[in-house]
Amino acid sequence: MSPTPPPFPASTVLGYPRIGPRRELKRALESYWEGRSTRAELERVGAGLREATWRRLAELSLEGLPSNTFSLYDQVLDTAVLLGAVPERYLAAGDPYFAMARGTEGLAPLRMTKWFDTNYHYIVPEIGPETVFKLDASKPLAEVREARALGYGTRPVVLGPVTFLLLADPSGAALDRLDEVLACYEELLAALAAEGVAWVQLDEPALVADRTPRELATAGAAYDRLGSAAARPGLFVATYFGDPGEALPVLAATPVEAIGVDLVRGGAAALPELPGKTVVAGVVSGRDVWRTPPGRALAALAGVRADRVTVSTSCSLLHVPYDVEAERDLDPGLRGRLAFAEQKVAEVVALSSALPSVPAGEGPRGAAVPSAPLTAPVPREGRSPYPVRAAAQAEHLRLPVLPTTTIGSFPQTGELRAARAAVAAGALEPDAYERLVEAEIERVIRLQERLGLDVLVHGEPERNDMVQYFAEHLDGFAVTRNGWVQSYGSRCTRPPILHGDVSRPGPITVRWASYAQSLTSRPVKGMLTGPVTIVAWSFVRDDLPLRDVVLQVADAVREEVRDLEAAGVSIIQVDEPALRELLPLRRASQPEYLEWSVSAYRRATSGAGDRTQIHTHLCYSDAGEILAAIDGLDADVTTIESARSGARILGAVGGFGRGLGPGVYDIHSPRVPDAGEVEDLLRATLRALPAERVWVNPDCGLKTRAYEEVEASLGNVVEAARRLRAEL
Numbered sequence: 001m002s003p004t005p006p007p008f009p010a011s012t013v014l015g016y017p018r019i020g021p022r023r024e025l026k027r028a029l030e031s032y033w034e035g036r037s038t039r040a041e042l043e044r045v046g047a048g049l050r051e052a053t054w055r056r057l058a059e060l061s062l063e064g065l066p067s068n069t070f071s072l073y074d075q076v077l078d079t080a081v082l083l084g085a086v087p088e089r090y091l092a093a094g095d096p097y098f099a100m101a102r103g104t105e106g107l108a109p110l111r112m113t114k115w116f117d118t119n120y121h122y123i124v125p126e127i128g129p130e131t132v133f134k135l136d137a138s139k140p141l142a143e144v145r146e147a148r149a150l151g152y153g154t155r156p157v158v159l160g161p162v163t164f165l166l167l168a169d170p171s172g173a174a175l176d177r178l179d180e181v182l183a184c185y186e187e188l189l190a191a192l193a194a195e196g197v198a199w200v201q202l203d204e205p206a207l208v209a210d211r212t213p214r215e216l217a218t219a220g221a222a223y224d225r226l227g228s229a230a231a232r233p234g235l236f237v238a239t240y241f242g243d244p245g246e247a248l249p250v251l252a253a254t255p256v257e258a259i260g261v262d263l264v265r266g267g268a269a270a271l272p273e274l275p276g277k278t279v280v281a282g283v284v285s286g287r288d289v290w291r292t293p294p295g296r297a298l299a300a301l302a303g304v305r306a307d308r309v310t311v312s313t314s315c316s317l318l319h320v321p322y323d324v325e326a327e328r329d330l331d332p333g334l335r336g337r338l339a340f341a342e343q344k345v346a347e348v349v350a351l352s353s354a355l356p357s358v359p360a361g362e363g364p365r366g367a368a369v370p371s372a373p374l375t376a377p378v379p380r381e382g383r384s385p386y387p388v389r390a391a392a393q394a395e396h397l398r399l400p401v402l403p404t405t406t407i408g409s410f411p412q413t414g415e416l417r418a419a420r421a422a423v424a425a426g427a428l429e430p431d432a433y434e435r436l437v438e439a440e441i442e443r444v445i446r447l448q449e450r451l452g453l454d455v456l457v458h459g460e461p462e463r464n465d466m467v468q469y470f471a472e473h474l475d476g477f478a479v480t481r482n483g484w485v486q487s488y489g490s491r492c493t494r495p496p497i498l499h500g501d502v503s504r505p506g507p508i509t510v511r512w513a514s515y516a517q518s519l520t521s522r523p524v525k526g527m528l529t530g531p532v533t534i535v536a537w538s539f540v541r542d543d544l545p546l547r548d549v550v551l552q553v554a555d556a557v558r559e560e561v562r563d564l565e566a567a568g569v570s571i572i573q574v575d576e577p578a579l580r581e582l583l584p585l586r587r588a589s590q591p592e593y594l595e596w597s598v599s600a601y602r603r604a605t606s607g608a609g610d611r612t613q614i615h616t617h618l619c620y621s622d623a624g625e626i627l628a629a630i631d632g633l634d635a636d637v638t639t640i641e642s643a644r645s646g647a648r649i650l651g652a653v654g655g656f657g658r659g660l661g662p663g664v665y666d667i668h669s670p671r672v673p674d675a676g677e678v679e680d681l682l683r684a685t686l687r688a689l690p691a692e693r694v695w696v697n698p699d700c701g702l703k704t705r706a707y708e709e710v711e712a713s714l715g716n717v718v719e720a721a722r723r724l725r726a727e728l
């Protein structure tokens with residue numbers, strides 16, 4: 001039997017941001033990648049950030065400090081390295097870790113995908129028959145020692161074996177390798193115990209999604225085995241992002257001493273009694289930016305029936321920015337309602353130390369602005385059935401068969417970005433900036449005319465970001481200066497904060513779209529971001545159901561659609577790249593979500609007349625599973641990523657009844673496709689769909705590419721469409 005661990009600390013967090021309060025890690029990474037600094041210099045920046053985090057958490061009086069939550073790129077990739085799952089082909093690279101993350105000359109990176117229902121992306125481990133699992137515990141051990149040298153005992157955080165294998169292969173097939181992986185974890189536990197570590201945290205967020213009986217039994221057996229290890233620290237298994245449901249009794253029946261539950265998303269009411277266990281109760285949300293209502297947290301804590309309760313965050317704080325105090329420009333009223341990572345740690349500490357005496361109802365509640373009840377009736381859907389619309393549009397637009405178009409953005413020049421910064425700093429007059437934007441629009445229009453595209457775009461030069469731009473022009477949103485959240489690797493986003501009722505004070509894009517249209521006789525497509533995506537990529541108020549928040553945004557988009565149409569824009573694209581992202585983790589909740597999200601989209605777009613062509617764009621290749629919902633959007637034309645998954649998507653779209661543009665080349669790579677390969681892809685598309693419904697376009701927007709690549713690629717795309725047209 002393993003010895004009883006010391007009591008679990010009374011307060012903790014499951015993880016902390018690591019990019020640095022001023023994105024120090026981002027800068028250090030990019031400098032290393034560009035060869036301007038050494039790996040040792042990069043490591044020093046990492047060590048400095050870890051030290052600053054531990055010091056800050058200790059200053060805030062947090063008892064249980066985590067370690068190994070830092071990563072130079074991604075914690076899932078770190079786990080693959082920990083377990084020796086490094087594919088052979090990367091070993092010869094100068095830096096195998098970053099070769100896996102980002103690729104190198106002639107070597108593609110490992111795949112990357114979204115972390116559960118967040119906007120964080122992890123590297124998908126690659127496990128094959130040739131994989132030989134072998135523990136390399138250097139990173140967690142080094143962090144434990146590093147913290148100890150600073151005077152801090154820490155709890156290493158490691159991704160758990162079940163989630164690791166399920167992330168490597170969602171079908172569950174990789175679970176066959178569990179025994180080998182568990183051998184590594186046993187060895188890791190022994191090494192940590194020998195290092196004097198009292199507790200280890202194994203993250204198992206996969207347990208909050210639907211799991212088969214076999215998967216649940218496997219999880220139970222895994223923790224039975226790890227729990228019976230001869231020498232090990234106390235085992236804390238953390239579930240988060242939802243209700244662990246049937247996985248909870250399974251874990252409770254194993255020897256693990258502590259179990260983490262997300263009481264923000266999961267709800268304490270459903271929590272069974274857990275005698276003999278410590279419950280690490282996630283009552284401070286790691287997924288939003290609101291102060292925690294003490295009453296809600298205390299009620300949730302009171303509902304926990306276990307031997308011992310620790311106050312914690314619902315998940316890692318990786319998904320929120322560092323510090324509200326850095327937001328000097330925010331309205332003080334709003335700032336007082338916000339909590340970023342630092343403030344959330346203080347809340348955890350306050351809740352744990354003053355458990356019985358936290359004054360209930362003290363402090364402003366999350367989103368305190370009284371909301372206008374949603375009285376507006378759902379607008380009657382004004383549009384005719386698709387065949388009627390399609391005929392009206394054909395008559396009005398007179399496009400050739402296999403029309404060519406792009407997804408919206410053209411390369412963003414450094415000049416424009418610098419000009420935007422100068423306007424913000426007061427160093428450039430808004431008028432001068434607007435003239436720059438107009439010049440860029442004209443250049444993009446002329447380029448598209450020269451290339452021979454059929455449906456043009458204005459190129460989105462006025463947008464810093466497809467969500468932030470709309471947030472800046474809608475009431476009910478605030479934007480931050482420094483509220484960065486890691487998206488992947490060195491990439492961060494600054495999600496806007498939707499804090500009140502949303503409304504549109506005036507037209508947003510109309511002047512740019514109509515300026516672009518005034519320059520050309522070809523149709524210019526107006527470009528909007530859809531309501532689900534605007535909400536998915538923002539922090540949203542939590543006092544209204546998400547559905548109602550999305551519907552408010554849908555109404556604002558609806559007004560913009562109408563104004564674009566009135567200004568003479570006859571094709572309007574409303575992008576919904578995040579439709580898939582908000583899909584609930586549990587299947588039982590998915591139909592309801594798809595129902596309201598699709599109806600929000602229709603609410604946003606159904607104000608358009610029959611001859612106005614509505615486009616939508618989705619950027620993921622695994623659209624097959626929500627194809628029925630995409631069909632339900634009822635857009636006249638859907639453009640979708642597919643160049644990297646060609647056959648798979650084409651197999652799924654056979655029954656799709658409206659216009660469809662499966663992307664003909666991958667815009668994520670600088671590679672220029674030649675006309676022949678685009679032609680081949682188009683031929684495959686024409687075997688799956690009738691020619692009159694096929695559109696020809698790249699996979700996604702061209703914002704991150706260079707102009708030479710874009711010109712060459714689009715030239716070849718137009719050429720391929722012409723060749724095929726000649727045959728039809």
Ligand code: GLN
Pocket residue numbers: 407408409460466527575577617618619700701702703
């Ligand atoms: N219209 C946007 C663009 O072209 C769409 C981006 C996206 O799908 N994420 O940039």
Ligand code: ZN
Pocket residue numbers: 407577617618619699700701
């Ligand atoms: Zn896209």
